Amino acid sequence: MTSNARWDEEVDVVVVGGGCGGMSAALACSILGLSVVLCEKTDQVGGTTSTSAGTIWIPLTKAALAGDQADSREQVERYLAGLIPNATISARLRAFLDAGPKMLDFFALHTAALRFLLVARHPDYRFDVPGATVGGRALIPPVFDGRLLGKDFDRVRPPIREFMPLGGMMVGKDDIAPLLHPLASVSAFRHACTLLFRYASDRLRYRRGTRLVMGNALVARLLHSLRQRQVPIRFEASLDELVMEQGRVIGLTVKQSDGPRTLRARKGVVLATGGFGGSAALRAQYLPQPPAEATAGFTGNTADAIRLAVKSGAAIDTNHVTPTFWVPVSVMKRSDGTTARYPHIVLDRAKPGLIAIDGTGKRFTNEADSYHDFVLAMYANYEQTQSLATHLICDARFLRDYGLGLIYPKTRDLDPYLAMGYLKCGKTLEDLAHAIAVDGSALVRTVARYNEHAARGDDPDFGKGASILNRHNGDPTVKPNPCVRPIGAGPYYAVSVFPSDLSTSVGLSADEHARVLDEKGAPLTGLYVCGADMSSVMQGAYPGPGTTLGPAMTFAYLAAHHLAALETSRDAELSNAVEAPPARLFAQVNG
Numbered sequence: 330m331t332s333n334a335r336w337d338e339e340v341d342v343v344v345v346g347g348g349c350g351g352m353s354a355a356l357a358c359s360i361l362g363l364s365v366v367l368c369e370k371t372d373q374v375g376g377t378t379s380t381s382a383g384t385i386w387i388p389l390t391k392a393a394l395a396g397d398q399a400d401s402r403e404q405v406e407r408y409l410a411g412l413i414p415n416a417t418i419s420a421r422l423r424a425f426l427d428a429g430p431k432m433l434d435f436f437a438l439h440t441a442a443l444r445f446l447l448v449a450r451h452p453d454y455r456f457d458v459p460g461a462t463v464g465g466r467a468l469i470p471p472v473f474d475g476r477l478l479g480k481d482f483d484r485v486r487p488p489i490r491e492f493m494p495l496g497g498m499m500v501g502k503d504d505i506a507p508l509l510h511p512l513a514s515v516s517a518f519r520h521a522c523t524l525l526f527r528y529a530s531d532r533l534r535y536r537r538g539t540r541l542v543m544g545n546a547l548v549a550r551l552l553h554s555l556r557q558r559q560v561p562i563r564f565e566a567s568l569d570e571l572v573m574e575q576g577r578v579i580g581l582t583v584k585q586s587d588g589p590r591t592l593r594a595r596k597g598v599v600l601a602t603g604g605f606g607g608s609a610a611l612r613a614q615y616l617p618q619p620p621a622e623a624t625a626g627f628t629g630n631t632a633d634a635i636r637l638a639v640k641s642g643a644a645i646d647t648n649h650v651t652p653t654f655w656v657p658v659s660v661m662k663r664s665d666g667t668t669a670r671y672p673h674i675v676l677d678r679a680k681p682g683l684i685a686i687d688g689t690g691k692r693f694t695n696e697a698d699s700y701h702d703f704v705l706a707m708y709a710n711y712e713q714t715q716s717l718a719t720h721l722i723c724d725a726r727f728l729r730d731y732g733l734g735l736i737y738p739k740t741r742d743l744d745p746y747l748a749m750g751y752l753k754c755g756k757t758l759e760d761l762a763h764a765i766a767v768d769g770s771a772l773v774r775t776v777a778r779y780n781e782h783a784a785r786g787d788d789p790d791f792g793k794g795a796s797i798l799n800r801h802n803g804d805p806t807v808k809p810n811p812c813v814r815p816i817g818a819g820p821y822y823a824v825s826v827f828p829s830d831l832s833t834s835v836g837l838s839a840d841e842h843a844r845v846l847d848e849k850g851a852p853l854t855g856l857y858v859c860g861a862d863m864s865s866v867m868q869g870a871y872p873g874p875g876t877t878l879g880p881a882m883t884f885a886y887l888a889a890h891h892l893a894a895l896e897t898s899r900d901a902e903l904s905n906a907v908e909a910p911p912a913r914l915f916a917q918v919n920g
């Protein structure tokens with residue numbers, strides 16, 4: 330759309346999309362003195378960010394440098410060069426590495442709530458590539474007290490329903506053991522009681538628990554910071570058109586329930602509508618065949634901004650190792666007719682006594698590798714077998730100890746899961762094979778071979794438990810290999826998994842200032858991008874936990890600086906005022 334003379338509102342910057350990318354951009358713009366408005370399509374902020382783990386991958390932060398993990402720029406670059414196509418460190422990647430730690434200091438200095446904690450041990454995902462570290466690059470948002478948001482608590486999109494036990498309690502990784510084994514120690518008992526008491530009292534006043542962790546804590550911290558700075562947020566304002574004048578973007582129109590509204594953006598527009606995970610057309614265009622399940626992210630991210638930017642001359646960067654960030658999901662129809670997609674991230678695959686088999690009844694990969702690499706292995710196996718069929722197999726003891734997908738550990742009544750066809754069961758391996766349409770003798774042979782070595786904690790075929798990442802997600806009480814123990818007596822169980830995505834990687838071409846680029850690589854004046862709308866700086870590689878949210882926040886910060894015509898080096902001075910946060914993770918801050 331070209332310029333028209335009438336504007337309903339005029340500001341320096343309009344940001345579109347209220348997830349991590351858009352909220353960070355709006356916040357950074359406001360801190361830098363720009364007038365800014367945030368437009369969000371739905372009645373809640375958070376998008377996929379709210380259902381995420383909220384981890385950000387930012388190497389070489391102050392906290393990391395003060396900690397005991399040795400790391401260096403050279404080591405980080407060696408690692409990334411080994412993962413990313415063409416093995417070059419692009420200007421955009423350099424900008425990410427330079428600006429990431431500054432971005433954290435900037436938000437820590439200028440907001441009361443936007444803080445992160447370094448997780449001392451949170452391994453990178455690819456230990457076969459030189460430069461990976463055991464910890465020091467991943468940070469998480471501390472627990473946040475949702476009550477601090479007042480009425481705005483309802484504006485935070487809730488996490489995936491099945492991630493909230495008791496119908497609405499958020500549980501972080503550190504809460505799981507105390508809740509499962511409250512009698513293990515005095516501190517476990519105290520922790521479990523505190524969580525349950527807090528949740529019970531929350532439910533007298535709120536629709537869900539207010540002790541927020543992971544992605545929900547991140548979204549709440551961003552919303553709290555935006556409200557503190559009085560940044561206007563237009564809810565149910567969906568980007569409809571970009572307004573161009575003489576080749577530059579000068580504003581946009583949003584659709585609202587009471588009609589369209591035009592917003593003039595004197596300095597620029599930042600696109601952050603969460604990528605194309607919810608767009609059937611773009612999934613068909615960019616994702617491999619056979620098709621993946623629907624996205625595990627927010628289905629309302631229908632590539633609206635990407636399509637409009639392309640109409641305005643933007644290019645899509647497809648030079649990616651793989652077009653999306655993968656995760657295996659299991660799928661169950663809920664009783665209300667909606668579909669639950671459970672992302673198998675860290676809680677079951679790496680644990681001892683589980684194997685993944687394909688449609689021929691054979692194992693095909695190391696089950697404990699990252700979710701991204703697991704799905705890449707499913708597609709590689711498809712080349713051999715012409716099928717993506719994949720089943721996670723375990724015995725009853727495994728199911729009781731660790732749970733499987735939607736089934737929590739210690740679940741006594743498996744009937745609802747069996748009745749829905751989510752869980753398949755067999756008294757013998759042959760029975761189970763029959764239930765999942767796999768050759769029985771093949772499954773028996775696979776389990777026998779796995780068990781032969783598992784008794785010694787070995788997995789010569791796929792090396793389950795060989796890498797630091799594998800062992801990190803295993804069960805440390807199982808020796809000698811925390812990821813391997815024999816599959817015991819029946820009954821046996823299976824849950825089928827399918828490829829899905831956490832967030833898309835292919836996206837709008839952009840430079841190191843987060844400016845959108847055209848086909849010739851020239852910036853489109855007035856148009857910026859961050860989050861999953863931007864072609865990922867990792868080009869489809871998945872270095873470690875926080876691969877998308879770390880860059881989303883960093884390019885939001887860089888876009889704001891470019892819009893304000895300020896150098897980030899100015900922040901270096903300011904950031905001296907920021908103390909290194911503690912290197913050790915402590916989970917209860919502000920909780």
Ligand SMILES: Cc1cc2nc3c(=O)[nH]c(=O)nc-3n(C[C@H](O)[C@H](O)[C@H](O)COP(=O)(O)OP(=O)(O)OC[C@H]3O[C@@H](n4cnc5c(N)ncnc54)[C@H](O)[C@@H]3O)c2cc1C
Nearest residue numbers: 346348350370376377378382568603832860861875877878
């Ligand atoms: C289970 C799970 C766990 C994950 N864990 C992590 C993790 O720990 N670390 C990590 O780095 N990544 C993680 N991810 C991926 C990460 O959550 C996403 O990459 C990230 O949230 C994308 O942020 P975003 O701001 O681009 O989009 P979103 O957070 O999805 O926000 C996009 C927003 O734009 C709005 N919008 C869409 N269209 C329009 C429109 N036309 N007009 C206005 N607004 C619009 C949407 O309503 C939404 O609110 C995880 C994903 C999942 C599913």
